[in-house]
Amino acid sequence: MEQDRKRRNASLGKRLVRLHAWNGWLVLALAATGLLLFIPELRGGLGFVRVTLKQAHIVLGIVSALIVLLYVPAMRRHIRQLRGKPRQQWNLGVVLALLLGWIVSGVVLWQFRRLPPALTNAALWMHDLLTWVGVPYAIFHAVTRSRWLRVKRPAARTADAVAGGEDAGRPAERKPIVPLGERVGRTAGRLREAAYTRRAFLTWSVAGLLVVLVGPKFARWLFSGSGMDRAAPGTPAADANRMVPAPTPLPESAVPIGGGGKGEFRIYTVVRMPEFDSDRWTFALKGLVEKPGQWNWEQFLQMPRTVQVSDFHCVTGWSVYKTTWEGVPLKRLLDEAGVLPRATHVKFYSGDGVYTDSLTLEQASLDDVMVAVLMDGKPIVRDLGGPVRLLVPKMYAYKSVKWLQGIELIDSEHIGYWGRNGYDQHAWVPGMKPKQVSI
Structure with missing residues (x-):
């Protein structure tokens, strides 16, 4: 029974890893095509492929919705695995909210010719809002979870390595007697603390950079209602x-x-x-x-x-x-x-x-x-x-x-x-x- 449970968990883990990777690449592709469609300065230069670009964006959105559907059967077990892990629970909730919001508003925009303009107006605003929030969040998530920011647990040092450390060369009678296990624990703790400090610094640096780059534009979009530079009529x-x-x-x-x-x-x-x-x-x-x-x-x-x-x-x-x-x-x-x-x-x-x-x-x-x-x-x-x-x-x-x-x-x-x-x-x-x- 225990082996079956471990085997099921391992299978679930592999499946979630694959879905996570697919979803990440899809979000990247959707962000790229969406920004190309959104940026006004590119409308003229990309006019000859704009319809094709729009169709590609729609197809990517449909595939993204299918990925979410593939995740649904495993969602309950995945949530159980995240008990006691508030950060991962928060991240899962944010990602699902973004994906569902993008999918629903995207479907409305896709079918805009069959729907009243007031509904498509609201869907476009929601789609834009989720993009302003979701793309920076995805960048932050990708960078801070990258391999070069992961904290590796330091390996325990051997007795000889510890003994030959900073206390080497001192007179034996002055060296306090500290149990080997305690000395290894102290050293590992210092290394772990340094690693976490480095990670925290880089994490906050990425967050600060995103705020500086995206914050002013997002505020202008939010308070102007469109995100485009605009002039008041007749001013x-x-x-x-x-x-x-x-x-x-x-x-x-x-x-x-x-x-x-x-x-x-x-x-x-x-x-x-x-x-x-x-x-x-x-x-x-x-x-x-x-x-x-x-x-x-x-x-x-x-x-x-x-x-x-x-x-x-x-x-x-x-x-x-x-x-x-x-x-x-x-x-x-x-x-x-x-x-x-x-x-x-x-x-x-x-x-x-x-x-x-x-x-x-x-x-x-x-x-x-x-x-x-x-x-x-x-x-x-x-x-x-x-x-x-x-x-x-x-x-x-x-x-x-x-x-x-x-x-x-x-x-x-x-x-x-x-x-x-x-x-x-x-x-x-x-x-x-x-x-x-x-x-």
Whole structure:
């Protein structure tokens, strides 16, 4: 019976070691792919593999969930083995909480097209929070449990070695008589104490380094709500654009009829953000229209504007609700230009010189598609796509072209930047596609 018990324990131990190793490598791979997806500066450079990277992250998450399922049958016995070991119990609890939180929030983000935006918004925040906490914890755990930090029990010294130690050479009559076992115990204790002191020093050094490196960024993320550097809408000191005069908001916008946007914008770009000034800024409408036109900043501000309250949804899972937007309805702009019968699509040009996208003429004619200049009564700042950006509320935000400076009516479909990199060309938010629109 005793041998069977020992054999079962040994088998359990080997199984746990394998699961621990697999889980460690998976967490490393998930952290690497997740950070590549998260860091805004890498979005442009990795655009051509972003969809593949996202799919790899999802597959790794599924495998991680399977590893947790493989652990479940052994969990009760493992917990029994950890009785009287509070540190190991604490570590197990933290790891399981992190893994379960990552898995649940990850599944929600994976299936975001089938779920309401409010749920995916919460899941993204939770996923980010667990990453801010979990990745540093995993690094700390890996480093402090590494072999070079393990404390080796010192071997007992022989009687000759002890006798030939620091007391060697002294007159025999002055040397106190200490039992050999006690002397060996003292020496071993001193060595053990030195080893633990070294381990404690290195452990606290690793912890301090992680706090210094991660702490400020985590605090900024926690208190800003997104972790991205962001500017308050319409704050002149925060705006890199120099547009004079500033647009004067309509009464419904000056005091936002939507009550102000609920949520935080995350700032993404595929290239370095452009800067604009009113002396050189222009807006053009061209292509298959009867009356093409070009406007400078002051002329553009003279166009009649309307106000609407719309939500803003990003394909990465976050949303900003009930924002009050003010601008020129695209439908009216196209009607005044006189769209020719051959035109089937509307192409949009960003002032960054790289980003483009398009809508079908049917999509572009929806009442809430807007060329926006104000948000919650304030000018749209550069970081949020100002001075002028497209707004397509019923589609994901990558269709709402930032730094909009050109519109062209064309007779064929144009695949935009993210469409060429694997994203859906018709980016309807689930449940928001109007019935009268064919595609």
